[in-house]
Amino acid sequence: MPTNRQILLDNRPQGEASTSNFKLVSTETPALQDGQVLVRHHYLSLDPYMRGRMNESKSYAQPQPLGEVMIGGTVGEVVESRHPKFSAGDQVVGMGGWQEYSVVDATQPGAVRKVDTTHVPLSHYLGAVGMPGVTAWYGLVKIIDPKAGDTVVVSAAAGAVGSAYGALAKARGCRVVGIAGGKDKCDYVVNELGFDACIDYKEHKDAYSLAKALKQACPNGIDGYFENVGGMVLDAVLLRMNAHGRIAVCGMIAGYDGQPLPLANPALILVNRLKIQGFIVSEHMEVWPEALKELGTLVGTGKLRPRESVAQGIEAAPEAFLGLLKGKNFGKQLVKL
Amino acid sequence: MPTNRQILLDNRPQGEASTSNFKLVSTETPALQDGQVLVRHHYLSLDPYMRGRMNESKSYAQPQPLGEVMIGGTVGEVVESRHPKFSAGDQVVGMGGWQEYSVVDATQPGAVRKVDTTHVPLSHYLGAVGMPGVTAWYGLVKIIDPKAGDTVVVSAAAGAVGSAYGALAKARGCRVVGIAGGKDKCDYVVNELGFDACIDYKEHKDAYSLAKALKQACPNGIDGYFENVGGMVLDAVLLRMNAHGRIAVCGMIAGYDGQPLPLANPALILVNRLKIQGFIVSEHMEVWPEALKELGTLVGTGKLRPRESVAQGIEAAPEAFLGLLKGKNFGKQLVKL
Numbered sequence: 001m002p003t004n005r006q007i008l009l010d011n012r013p014q015g016e017a018s019t020s021n022f023k024l025v026s027t028e029t030p031a032l033q034d035g036q037v038l039v040r041h042h043y044l045s046l047d048p049y050m051r052g053r054m055n056e057s058k059s060y061a062q063p064q065p066l067g068e069v070m071i072g073g074t075v076g077e078v079v080e081s082r083h084p085k086f087s088a089g090d091q092v093v094g095m096g097g098w099q100e101y102s103v104v105d106a107t108q109p110g111a112v113r114k115v116d117t118t119h120v121p122l123s124h125y126l127g128a129v130g131m132p133g134v135t136a137w138y139g140l141v142k143i144i145d146p147k148a149g150d151t152v153v154v155s156a157a158a159g160a161v162g163s164a165y166g167a168l169a170k171a172r173g174c175r176v177v178g179i180a181g182g183k184d185k186c187d188y189v190v191n192e193l194g195f196d197a198c199i200d201y202k203e204h205k206d207a208y209s210l211a212k213a214l215k216q217a218c219p220n221g222i223d224g225y226f227e228n229v230g231g232m233v234l235d236a237v238l239l240r241m242n243a244h245g246r247i248a249v250c251g252m253i254a255g256y257d258g259q260p261l262p263l264a265n266p267a268l269i270l271v272n273r274l275k276i277q278g279f280i281v282s283e284h285m286e287v288w289p290e291a292l293k294e295l296g297t298l299v300g301t302g303k304l305r306p307r308e309s310v311a312q313g314i315e316a317a318p319e320a321f322l323g324l325l326k327g328k329n330f331g332k333q334l335v336k337l
Numbered sequence: 338m339p340t341n342r343q344i345l346l347d348n349r350p351q352g353e354a355s356t357s358n359f360k361l362v363s364t365e366t367p368a369l370q371d372g373q374v375l376v377r378h379h380y381l382s383l384d385p386y387m388r389g390r391m392n393e394s395k396s397y398a399q400p401q402p403l404g405e406v407m408i409g410g411t412v413g414e415v416v417e418s419r420h421p422k423f424s425a426g427d428q429v430v431g432m433g434g435w436q437e438y439s440v441v442d443a444t445q446p447g448a449v450r451k452v453d454t455t456h457v458p459l460s461h462y463l464g465a466v467g468m469p470g471v472t473a474w475y476g477l478v479k480i481i482d483p484k485a486g487d488t489v490v491v492s493a494a495a496g497a498v499g500s501a502y503g504a505l506a507k508a509r510g511c512r513v514v515g516i517a518g519g520k521d522k523c524d525y526v527v528n529e530l531g532f533d534a535c536i537d538y539k540e541h542k543d544a545y546s547l548a549k550a551l552k553q554a555c556p557n558g559i560d561g562y563f564e565n566v567g568g569m570v571l572d573a574v575l576l577r578m579n580a581h582g583r584i585a586v587c588g589m590i591a592g593y594d595g596q597p598l599p600l601a602n603p604a605l606i607l608v609n610r611l612k613i614q615g616f617i618v619s620e621h622m623e624v625w626p627e628a629l630k631e632l633g634t635l636v637g638t639g640k641l642r643p644r645e646s647v648a649q650g651i652e653a654a655p656e657a658f659l660g661l662l663k664g665k666n667f668g669k670q671l672v673k674l
Contacts, residue, residue: 230603252604262599266567267589270615278607 001028005314006069006099022318035107038080044335045073045126046321048253070098075122093125100337119300127332128306129295132160135281137291139248140168143277144224148173151218156228158185160332166193167304177217181327210236229253235264249278307331338365342651343406343436359655372444375417381672382410382463383658385590407435412459430462437674456637464669465643466632469497472618474628476585477505480614481561485510488555493565495522497669503530504641514554518664547573566590572601578609586615644668
């Protein structure tokens with residue numbers, strides 16, 4: 001049985017999360033039962049939703065239990081199988097958590113899924129052709145539902161969700177404008193991801209200043225917005241939304257440390273007859289096949305070439321995760337195991 | 338030509354609206370052109386949306402022009418007609434404005450509409466079987482879309498929209514809970530309108546206290562909410578919304594005087610995957626026939642018996658309107674002309 005290094009949630013953050021909330025331990029992987037497979041993880045995905053799970057309070061999911069392996073998406077390779085549909089060497093995606101190996105009950109639908117790496121690199125199944133990509137797809141296609149010529153905006157544009165959103169929106173004939181932190185990210189969003197414009201929110205001290213920049217980048221106003229951050233950015237976008245605009249709320253990373261971030265002017269929802277809808281993509285499994293197919297094609301044909309930030313080794317995961325929460329990553333944040 | 342007393346918007350409010358914003362004038366009604374009808378108004382409708390029109394700033398409609406007759410719904414009787422489809426004595430509903438008579442171009446679709454007062458009193462075409470009723474219908478049926486057993490809530494429950502909402506929701510098998518200001522209104526909402534419960538928001542000093550009362554009145558949480566007021570009430574309701582709840586935003590009367598009222602915790606939109614949608618009913622004319630038919634039946638069969646507050650004479654309109662904004666009315670606010 002191989003040794004398995006794992007990261008557990010040791011205690012809950014008081015305000016900002018820190019490395020002391022986590023604990024690295026070593027165990028042996030247990031012997032397999034019938035129907036189980038042993039997966040050696042190659043990559044762990046780090047995602048903002050994990051911060052919500054670290055809190056005790058009610059969020060859209062159960063809190064991460066203390067003393068257990070942190071939840072997380074993984075890609076890897078089957079090393080041993082007691083399930084007839086899986087064999088050693090199969091490349092798979094699953095929710096293996098922050099650890100080097102996982103034992104998975106392969107009889108549970110969706111617990112582990114084989115993937116084809118002919119045209120799509122394995123790691124992309126955690127990003128553009130995985131949960132973040134489907135998240136962008138759902139928000140854009142099912143909530144914003146843009147028509148050609150619409151102007152659509154996304155915050156955290158350089159990230160895994162933002163980059164997929166850009167490619168999906170361009171494929172639908174939209175003007176796509178990103179919001180990101182720093183000149184390097186904004187240059188990348190425009191030059192490599194093909195957005196029409198990108199605004200560096202760090203250059204703006206308040207929502208009014210940011211709204212002015214949005215007016216320049218979106219001369220016809222904003223028809224659809226995909227929200228990853230909340231706070232000042234949401235206030236600014238609301239000032240520029242067109243009548244009957246749609247806002248998909250996927251994340252409010254700005255508020256994850258506990259202090260509620262008020263929305264400055266909710267009357268704009270009425271004034272502009274907006275639709276604002278929160279969602280989590282795991283509640284919409286019915287769209288995954290259609291979304292993954294489009295995303296796989298975009299990646300396979302080179303129309304979506306997302307960047308990855310890769311930390312090395314399971315022990316690097318906590319630091320990399322905290323960096324992600326502060327926007328230090330550049331593209332999809334992964335840990336190579 | 339009869340003398341016509343009119344109320345004009347004389348100047349715009351700085352903060353709170355006051356009677357000095359209005360001006361009463363007398364004119365003669367002009368001679369009719371072909372296609373026009375002269376209507377003697379019996380009732381003028383006073384509605385919260387008028388406050389928004391008094392401001393210069395962008396709202397969901399053009400501002401009310403200075404020096405012109407205030408906009409408003411009216412019911413009355415044709416006294417002279419130069420249109421083949423109308424004759425003296427016809428009872429009609431229209432947007433005649435704050436005046437005793439109006440000259441209407443009856444060739445314009447929807448400008449003036451004949452109504453049947455056999456089972457529905459004329460004044461109700463300004464309330465339960467008019468714009469406020471259809472407003473309640475649209476928010477409940479098209480946005481909240483409740484199923485039997487859902488708990489649905491409405492603020493300003495004793496008003497024209499709230500009373501119609503209650504009857505429509507009961508007809509769909511919902512638990513209906515109102516929020517209103519003062520014990521008299523709450524008693525009326527429960528005893529006469531047939532709501533399951535009603536909470537007096539004036540008994541609560543903050544959103545947390547009000548949310549506690551909502552928890553008692555809505556033991557299974559809130560599935561749908563119809564927003565007429567904004568501010569503390571919206572914050573409280575958000576704390577009690579169930580996952581996948583729907584909020585129809587029709588009014589934010591609490592913020593009409595200019596100061597933006599922040600929303601305390603927008604992250605709840607994500608946590609509970611809510612849909613929040615603003616609307617104005619005049620943009621959805623396609624639903625009016627279906628909605629008016631159901632509302633007319635509810636009134637005709639006595640299932641909806643809305644109360645009216647009636648001020649006497651056009652000169653009383655400004656004072657009655659300001660009272661409406663402060664919640665002094667009890668039921669649909671009208672002016673008898």
